[in-house]
Amino acid sequence: MRNRRILGKPQYIAYHASMRRLIYSVGISLDGYIARKNGEIDFLFMPKNFSMQPFLESIDTIIAGRKTYEHGVKMGFGLRSTPQTRVLVCSRSAKSGVRDGVEFTRLSPAALLRKLSKTEGKNIWLMGGGDLANAYLKADLVDEIHLGVLPVLLGSGLPAFPGKFPDRQFILTECKSYDRGMVNLNYKRER
Numbered sequence: 001m002r003n004r005r006i007l008g009k010p011q012y013i014a015y016h017a018s019m020r021r022l023i024y025s026v027g028i029s030l031d032g033y034i035a036r037k038n039g040e041i042d043f044l045f046m047p048k049n050f051s052m053q054p055f056l057e058s059i060d061t062i063i064a065g066r067k068t069y070e071h072g073v074k075m076g077f078g079l080r081s082t083p084q085t086r087v088l089v090c091s092r093s094a095k096s097g098v099r100d101g102v103e104f105t106r107l108s109p110a111a112l113l114r115k116l117s118k119t120e121g122k123n124i125w126l127m128g129g130g131d132l133a134n135a136y137l138k139a140d141l142v143d144e145i146h147l148g149v150l151p152v153l154l155g156s157g158l159p160a161f162p163g164k165f166p167d168r169q170f171i172l173t174e175c176k177s178y179d180r181g182m183v184n185l186n187y188k189r190e191r
Contacts, residue, residue: 033157066091151181
């Protein structure tokens, strides 16, 4: 059994090796920002010798925040569900339901994860942004953190870890460097 604290109460979820894992995966600056204050991500780059393909093949669900979703649409690379990947957008203001190939939900992090854990599938990508990730971290629902750290200091912006949450211990499972100074760090939640 795996003990998860959901909304302050311990929840016991049967655990086995094939259980879906919630992975917060994001590119960040050296000083911990996922975007500039205006939401721009012009500092992010994909090194030639790095591929997202293995990670993308390990997931079948993406959870994004409304602001992240809307910014992606504005920039021309909006998220859409496909036969292989379901996209959920968490929002307190948008009406729940399916629109434009995306499922909007007002469920709390704990309720949404309980709903998703009732179905078999691959891992779940917590795409962000930082406020959404903070809510999942506060509820102790994040199983892994994958950080693509880029060699730039922004000085200010939208933080990857914006709020206060209880102490959480993670174990480093992978550390690799790539072209142009990007470092990929993968951590697993120590429970």
